[in-house]
Amino acid sequence: MPRDWDELFRLISSGETDFVYQPPHVYVQLEEHYNKSELLTALSRRGERKHHALLIVRNDSNISNVEELRGKSLLFGPKFSTIKTVAGKVLLQKHGINYEKDLLEYRYGGSCEEVALNVFLKAADAGFVCDDVTQNLTSPPDKTWPLPTNSLRVIASAEECPTWIFSAVKSADAPTVSAVIRALLSLHETQNHQGVLKDIESLGFAPLLESNLLILRKKFL
Amino acid sequence: MKLNCRLKLIIAISLLVFASQLTTACIIIRQSEESLHEKNHIHGEELAQNMAEFSCQAIVSRNLASIYEQIQVALKYNNVRHVVVVDPNQKVLVSDNLEEVDSIYPPEHIKKFYFNEKLDSNPHYIDKNGETIAEITVPITLADDLLGHVILGYSHTEIAQKISNLNNKTMITLLAGFAGAFLLTILLTSMITRPLVQLEKTALKISMGNFEIEKPDTHGNDEFNLLSQTMYSMAKRLEELVYNDPLTGLYNRQLLNIRLSEELARSRRHVRPLALLLVDIDHFKRINDTHGHLVGDEMLVAITSLIAKHIREVDCLARFGGEEFIILAPDMTEMNARQLLAERIRSAVAKEEFNILPGKQSLRITISVGLALYPTDAKNEKELIATADQALYAAKYSGRNQVRTYSELKDYRSVP
Numbered sequence: 114m115p116r117d118w119d120e121l122f123r124l125i126s127s128g129e130t131d132f133v134y135q136p137p138h139v140y141v142q143l144e145e146h147y148n149k150s151e152l153l154t155a156l157s158r159r160g161e162r163k164h165h166a167l168l169i170v171r172n173d174s175n176i177s178n179v180e181e182l183r184g185k186s187l188l189f190g191p192k193f194s195t196i197k198t199v200a201g202k203v204l205l206q207k208h209g210i211n212y213e214k215d216l217l218e219y220r221y222g223g224s225c226e227e228v229a230l231n232v233f234l235k236a237a238d239a240g241f242v243c244d245d246v247t248q249n250l251t252s253p254p255d256k257t258w259p260l261p262t263n264s265l266r267v268i269a270s271a272e273e274c275p276t277w278i279f280s281a282v283k284s285a286d287a288p289t290v291s292a293v294i295r296a297l298l299s300l301h302e303t304q305n306h307q308g309v310l311k312d313i314e315s316l317g318f319a320p321l322l323e324s325n326l327l328i329l330r331k332k333f334l
Numbered sequence: 335m336k337l338n339c340r341l342k343l344i345i346a347i348s349l350l351v352f353a354s355q356l357t358t359a360c361i362i363i364r365q366s367e368e369s370l371h372e373k374n375h376i377h378g379e380e381l382a383q384n385m386a387e388f389s390c391q392a393i394v395s396r397n398l399a400s401i402y403e404q405i406q407v408a409l410k411y412n413n414v415r416h417v418v419v420v421d422p423n424q425k426v427l428v429s430d431n432l433e434e435v436d437s438i439y440p441p442e443h444i445k446k447f448y449f450n451e452k453l454d455s456n457p458h459y460i461d462k463n464g465e466t467i468a469e470i471t472v473p474i475t476l477a478d479d480l481l482g483h484v485i486l487g488y489s490h491t492e493i494a495q496k497i498s499n500l501n502n503k504t505m506i507t508l509l510a511g512f513a514g515a516f517l518l519t520i521l522l523t524s525m526i527t528r529p530l531v532q533l534e535k536t537a538l539k540i541s542m543g544n545f546e547i548e549k550p551d552t553h554g555n556d557e558f559n560l561l562s563q564t565m566y567s568m569a570k571r572l573e574e575l576v577y578n579d580p581l582t583g584l585y586n587r588q589l590l591n592i593r594l595s596e597e598l599a600r601s602r603r604h605v606r607p608l609a610l611l612l613v614d615i616d617h618f619k620r621i622n623d624t625h626g627h628l629v630g631d632e633m634l635v636a637i638t639s640l641i642a643k644h645i646r647e648v649d650c651l652a653r654f655g656g657e658e659f660i661i662l663a664p665d666m667t668e669m670n671a672r673q674l675l676a677e678r679i680r681s682a683v684a685k686e687e688f689n690i691l692p693g694k695q696s697l698r699i700t701i702s703v704g705l706a707l708y709p710t711d712a713k714n715e716k717e718l719i720a721t722a723d724q725a726l727y728a729a730k731y732s733g734r735n736q737v738r739t740y741s742e743l744k745d746y747r748s749v750p
Contacts, residue, residue, distance in 0.1 A: 186396075220396070230399035234428055234435060237396070259402065261432055 131285035132293065134313075136195040137275040137329050147280040151290050152321040153297055155277045158245040160316045163325055166196040166241040166271040168204065169232055169250070172264055176239060179208035179269045183215045188222040188231055188240035195329075197228070197241040200271035208269075226259065233260050241271065245314075275325040279318060340527045344519050351515040359504045366500055370493045374413060375456070375468070381408055382472040382486040389419050389474050393427070393481050401428040408486070415467050416487040422480050439485065458490075466490040529558030536565055545573035579653040581631055582638040590652035590660055594715045597650070597662050601708055609671035611661040612704040612722040613641065613679070616734040618657040621699070625691060632690040633699065640686055644679045660719070668707050668739055676703045676737040684735055700735035702726055711740040 115121040121139070124130045125146045133143070134155075140147070157164040170176045176185060182205070190197020198221065205212050212219050217238075222228040225242035232240045249258040250265050279297060281290040297318040300306040310317060385401075385408060392401045398419075405417040409430055418429040418439055426434045434441060447457035447469070456468040467487045474481040529550075536547050547569055550562035577589035585593065594610075601608040615637060622630040634657065641659065645651055650662040661679075663671055680701055687696035704726025712718035721740040729738040 223399075227397075227399040227403075230402055231397060233432065234398035234402070236398040259432060264432075 125282055128282070128284045130282065131289065132279065132281050134277060134279050136193050136199075137278050137326065138195045138199050139193060140278040140280060141326065141329055144280075146282055148283050148285065148290065151281045151294050153279040153294060153318040154275055154321040154325070155279065155313055155315040156317050156319055157243075157276050158314055158316060162276060162319060162322060163273045164196060164276055165244050165273040166190070166194075166201055166204075167244055167247065167267045168201070168239055168269040168271070169229060169242055169265045169267055170239045171232060171235070172266050174238065174266075177268060179205065179210065182210060182239055184217050185238035186218040186220075187212070187216050188220055188228045188237040190222055190225070190228065190241050192221045195274045196243065196271060197222075197225075200274055201241040204269060204271040226257075229260055229265060233264055239268070243314075244270070272328075274329055275321065276315070277313070278321055339530060340523055343523045343527065344516075347519045347523065348512075348516050351519065352512050355508050355511055355515070359508050363497070363500060363504055367493075367497050370496055371490075374488060374490075374493055375470075377411075378413070378468070378470045378486055378488040379472070381411065381414065382470045382484050385417060385419070385484040385486065386472040386474045389428075389484055390476055390481060393474065394476065398428050402432075405430050413488040413490075413492050414486060415461065415465065415489045416485075418485045419474070419482055420485060421482045424483075427482060461487075466494070526558075529556075529562050533558070533562055533565055536562070536569065540569050540572065543576070545569055545577070582635055582653055584638055584659070585650065585652035587652065587654060590650070590654065590662075591715070593650045593652070593662060594718070597664055598708060598715055598718070601664060606665045607667060607710070608708040608718075609661075609663040609666040609668070609675070610706050610708070610718050610722045611663065611671065611676050611679075612654065612706075612719070612726045613659040613661065614702050614704075614726055614730065615657040616700045616702055616730075618699075621697070625697075629690055629697075633688060633697070636688050636690055637683060637699070637701070640682060641679050644682055645675065649675075660722075668705065668710070668741060671705055671707070672737055672739060676705055679703070680735065680737055702729035702734045703737040704729055704740070705737060706740040711744075 115124055118139075121133070121135075122143070125133065125143060133140075133147070135143075154162050156162060168179065176182060189201050192198060202212055210216070220237065222231060222237075222240060225246050228237075228240040228242050229246065231237050246258070247267070249255060249260070249262075250267065251263060253262060254260065281293070298320075300310060300317050306317075385404060388404050389401050392398060392404075401419055405419075405428065408414050408417050416430050418434065419427045420439045421427055424439045426437050426439050429435060440447075443462060444459045444467075447459050449455070450458055456470055458466055458468050461467050467489055470486045470488070472484045472486075474484060532548075532550070539545070539547055547566060550559065550566050577585055579586045597608050600606075615633070618630065618633070621633055634653075638651065638653070638659065641661070642651055645661055646663070648664055652660050652662075654660045661675065663675055666675065680703055683699065683701045687698055689696050691697055704722045704724065706712060706718055706721035706725055708718050711721045724743055725738045725740040728743055729736050732738065
């Protein structure tokens with residue numbers, strides 16, 4: 114787990130790592146280092162190759178659209194999150210909000226649950242969460258979701274992005290890469306792999322579709 | 335109900351042991367209770383203090399979600415029932431129950447606080463589940479600024495359960511200990527009071543005229559043992575006074591009656607004859623009148639001593655009256671009783687020179703003997719003595735210094 118961008122770049126350049134699991138916008142910036150024929154994408158919890166972020170506020174909040182975030186506090190996702198941070202910033206930009214200047218405050222949050230909790234607890238006025246928490250907001254939540262139903266509401270959705278990408282660096286041993294790719298493709302939630310998949314909030318792996326990357330390149334970079 | 339000494343001792347010692355055990359158990363339970371409360375209280379305070387320090391950082395960095403996560407960790411401790419972080423105005427910032435966020439603490443259902451100094455100094459309330467909850471409040475401060483409070487509610491249920499278990503175990507131990515102590519008390523009391531009980535039995539026997547008592551153990555030297563030995567000596571002395579003639583040392587009439595009854599019973603049981611010889615010293619009055627009563631007494635002693643030499647071990651010699659003696663001779667036919675016993679004694683006395691007078695002067699004396707046999711001559715004790723008396727009278731009448739049997743009188747009387 115690299116501490117920052119520089120360390121990740123160093124690990125790849127020096128050949129200290131053969132595989133990288135990263136957010137898509139990170140992949141796009143480093144793709145020249147990867148073997149493009151061996152790319153996988155982690156399926157979202159809904160089993161899709163793409164997902165997006167939701168901008169949430171407390172249900173009793175007087176914020177009803179993105180523009181009303183001016184002068185308010187906002188929680189992005191983790192700094193390297195494509196959908197909750199990169200796409201979130203793009204969403205603000207589209208609505209004419211400069212997150213550096215127009216907000217009272219912005220911070221980088223943690224998991225979707227943490228962001229949602231902080232919004233609910235009024236530690237922030239709004240925050241970005243993954244789209245797969247939608248059902249927890251309106252219908253009876255799953256056991257791990259702490260918030261009461263209908264305590265938060267969605268005021269906007271960010272652009273769709275590919276899910277996390279698993280790639281092998283060019284210098285990696287081909288047979289090893291093939292074996293790892295086969296192993297990852299065989300992971301399935303219904304089998305005994307739930308433990309592995311739960312940690313990465315995924316239903317399994319699937320080959321990456323180049324078309325999804327095109328969207329990312331076109332809209333964010 | 336009359337309680338004897340042993341029972342009183344057992345009850346007294348048992349009550350004493352039970353009271354002492356109960357007191358000890360109460361003290362142990364009380365101390366354990368206090369210790370458990372203190373331990374729980376300290377643990378709760380430490381937890382609340384840690385929460386306060388953590389909350390301070392979280393409030394400053396405005397990451398209240400991390401407080402919620404920390405609360406979830408705290409709730410995993412057995413006794414922690416709720417954790418709430420409030421601002422200085424008691425408005426709930428974070429709570430284990432997110433429904434309470436933004437409300438004013440305490441909520442309606444736990445507003446009835448009470449204090450129980452026996453438990454600890456914290457306010458308490460009974461929650462919806464009936465559990466006793468103690469509240470620990472720790473301020474959240476940054477420098478001198480008050481940011482809020484951490485309110486931690488911990489349950490006394492586990493302590494109550496532990497105390498209940500302790501009570502049960504203590505009660506079982508107490509009962510087992512008491513049962514053991516009770517048995518030990520019985521054993522010890524029995525050991526201690528055994529000589530006393532023995533004394534009581536001995537005294538009872540003596541009071542009923544039974545002097546056949548066991549000789550006490552002479553090895554012990556405690557008070558009871560000494561008392562037993564003294565009582566034995568007293569009983570033996572009393573027996574002598576009651577049953578023995580003080581002059582001759584022979585059985586007196588009272589014991590003679592007892593022995594006669596016993597011998598008759600034995601004779602009946604074994605269908606064996608019993609001979610009764612009534613011996614009277616001839617002209618004994620003359621000795622008294624001539625030589626004085628002291629010489630008379632000496633004569634009585636000398637004669638009884640002589641008679642005693644001629645009777646068997648199984649025979650019984652008793653003083654019947656002034657100068658009259660009775661010999662009970664079991665398992666003897668009339669002929670044997672006459673020849674081997676009565677005549678031999680009479681002859682021995684008649685031949686004896688009694689040196690009881692001052693100087694070299696000796697005294698000679700004779701005796702007359704009346705003999706009767708059970709069951710041929712009599713049916714009971716009274717008749718047996720009466721028939722022997724009649725035979726003695728006949729011996730006297732016939733000139734003294736002779737033996738007469740009742741059967742001879744019968745034969746004589748039966749002659750037309």
